[in-house]
Amino acid sequence: MQTDYERLANLNKDYLWNPFTQMKDYITSDPLIIERGEGIKLYDMQGRAYYDGFSSVWLNVHGHNVPELNQAITDQLSQVAHSTLLGMANRPAIELAEKLAKITPRGLNKVFYSDSGATGVEIAIKMAFQYWQNKGVKSKTTFITMNQAYHGDTIGAVSVGAIPLYHDIFRPMLFPSHVIPYPYAYRHEGGEKSALDATLTALRDLLETRAEEIAALIVEPIVQGASGIVTMPLNCLREMAAICRKYDVLLIADEVATGFGRTGAMFACELEDVSPDLMVIGKGLTGGYLPVAATLATDEIYHAFYADYEEQKTFFHGHSFTGNPLGCAVALASLKLMEERNMIEGVEAKAAFVEQKLSNLKDRPHVGDIRQKGLMVGIELVRNKDSREPYEWIERVGVRATQRARELGMLTRPLGNVMVFIPPLASTETELDAMTDILAKSIIDVTEGG
Numbered sequence: 415m416q417t418d419y420e421r422l423a424n425l426n427k428d429y430l431w432n433p434f435t436q437m438k439d440y441i442t443s444d445p446l447i448i449e450r451g452e453g454i455k456l457y458d459m460q461g462r463a464y465y466d467g468f469s470s471v472w473l474n475v476h477g478h479n480v481p482e483l484n485q486a487i488t489d490q491l492s493q494v495a496h497s498t499l500l501g502m503a504n505r506p507a508i509e510l511a512e513k514l515a516k517i518t519p520r521g522l523n524k525v526f527y528s529d530s531g532a533t534g535v536e537i538a539i540k541m542a543f544q545y546w547q548n549k550g551v552k553s554k555t556t557f558i559t560m561n562q563a564y565h566g567d568t569i570g571a572v573s574v575g576a577i578p579l580y581h582d583i584f585r586p587m588l589f590p591s592h593v594i595p596y597p598y599a600y601r602h603e604g605g606e607k608s609a610l611d612a613t614l615t616a617l618r619d620l621l622e623t624r625a626e627e628i629a630a631l632i633v634e635p636i637v638q639g640a641s642g643i644v645t646m647p648l649n650c651l652r653e654m655a656a657i658c659r660k661y662d663v664l665l666i667a668d669e670v671a672t673g674f675g676r677t678g679a680m681f682a683c684e685l686e687d688v689s690p691d692l693m694v695i696g697k698g699l700t701g702g703y704l705p706v707a708a709t710l711a712t713d714e715i716y717h718a719f720y721a722d723y724e725e726q727k728t729f730f731h732g733h734s735f736t737g738n739p740l741g742c743a744v745a746l747a748s749l750k751l752m753e754e755r756n757m758i759e760g761v762e763a764k765a766a767f768v769e770q771k772l773s774n775l776k777d778r779p780h781v782g783d784i785r786q787k788g789l790m791v792g793i794e795l796v797r798n799k800d801s802r803e804p805y806e807w808i809e810r811v812g813v814r815a816t817q818r819a820r821e822l823g824m825l826t827r828p829l830g831n832v833m834v835f836i837p838p839l840a841s842t843e844t845e846l847d848a849m850t851d852i853l854a855k856s857i858i859d860v861t862e863g864g
């Protein structure tokens with residue numbers, strides 16, 4: 415007789431194709447099947463507990479099974495689970511739109527919903543493109559992105575993506591984008607200042623000659639996530655925004671990963687007082703509960719679409735589940751909890767605690783760079799600390815450190831040789847203490863162990 419776990423594990427292997435997963439590896443492993451969550455811990459089918467050290471792919475805010483969030487969904491369920499925003503509306507979608515317009519950087523007053531970060535990015539790209547078309551500036555049809563950028567996995571988002579491992583194979587089917595260097599100080603000869611100069615110079619040079627072809631620059635503000643949690647030098651975002659403004663190029667801020675307190679401010683753009691023309695949010699919007707994303711636009715952009723029907727300026731875009739009432743209701747409840755619990759204000763002290771705990775790792779022989787903004791941490795592991803020689807991809811040092819962390823009771827997911835630590839915002843100091851201990855031990859065991 416097979417156990418219930420064995421039954422599900424076999425069904426997983428027979429029927430499920432897991433994302434970002436080499437299934438040939440996966441089907442020879444014992445799949446981790448999560449059965450429930452409580453606070454910041456997840457429990458597998460065998461009852462083993464794990465800290466959610468990456469916030470279930472960077473989105474959990476308050477922990478799991480949160481009574482207030484559960485209640486918000488239950489209350490809305492007894493009203494209506496779904497209806498559309500195509501030509502009509504619903505209460506939570508309207509109230510959430512007002513709330514989002516109030517808490518996002520100034521000028522972003524119009525909210526267009528979707529259901530994932532990638533679709534939010536598609537919408538931003540299409541809006542930026544059509545904005546210029548509607549204004550009669552027909553030549554502005556291309557985009558600028560940054561080296562190693564990640565904006566999601568749909569075709570438009572991949573077209574402004576620049577991570578070779580994920581994106582290169584699709585290149586023949588994508589629209590081309592301009593790529594400027596990202597200021598990756600640790601791997602830039604000359605260090606942070608020189609990396610910053612290289613980025614700003616490349617942007618200026620490009621716009622000096624080609625601004626009339628370029629609709630927008632898309633950027634992950636302050637922290638480039640999927641490339642390895644790479645933080646920008648101070649003032650980089652502010653300067654980039656100023657250059658875009660000067661050359662009449664829109665700025666799209668992709669706050670999917672950085673939004674909702676993750677970096678210590680509600681949105682990372684606030685850290686440099688930047689107000690983008692379009693902003694994409696997702697992940698933490700619902701506290702990590704349900705798939706809702708949104709693209710926010712300025713009044714200026716909105717008004718370029720606002721016209722008599724015959725003028726054909728309508729934005730012909732929308733998804734079946736756009737503005738889902740359950741998702742919007744839980745997003746409202748999540749934002750209320752964030753306010754009641756002063757969660758953004760709390761990030762600073764928690765981040766300082768994590769930073770201090772991880773400073774013990776600085777002297778370890780294979781810890782090359784520790785990068786952190788708020789509760790977003792990446793630890794780059796290197797074979798040789800002096801030369802900064804990376805581990806070979808095939809050595810899978812990040813994967814092995816992650817596996818060790820799992821044995822020690824914490825879940826995370828590496829980015830190549832970078833260990834990622836992105837705990838739920840609600841984590842207490844005691845929990846952060848335990849998680850950083852596991853993080854450090856897993857790194858030391860794998861890079862220094864026999």
Ligand code: PMP
Nearest residue numbers: 530531532564565566639670671
């Ligand atoms: N943009 C950024 C900056 C992201 O980090 C991600 C996801 N990690 C996305 C977009 C895509 O979001 P989703 O997975 O919800 O499509």
